[in-house]
Amino acid sequence: MNNAKMWLVVKPTVGIPLFLSAVAISSFLVHLMLVLNTGWMADYYKGAFEEAAVITASETDIA
Template identity: 85%
Template sequence: MNNAKMWLVVKPTVGIPLFLSAVAISSFLVHVGLVMNTSWMYDYHNGAASAE
């Protein structure tokens, strides 16, 4: 494994939850950005038909 020496600096009990938390937070922010910046997403979640 190429990154084996990383665990000499950061313990896996700290590094793995930190990494997974960063992935979850960034995913949440991407989804919030999509909802806030699209005009059709609000209607879609409320069950409205497409205007096209």
């Protein structure tokens, strides 16, 4: 382990849960920002995404 000396400063009982909590919180925030900042995500959850895909497919068949 390259960072073995880190555990001399931070106890594993504190460091490991802190690290895992930071990963979980950052993952949640990334997914939250994805849902809030994309227009197609809300439409997808409402069920309108399938209609848009069908309209797009039929428009490409006509052209």
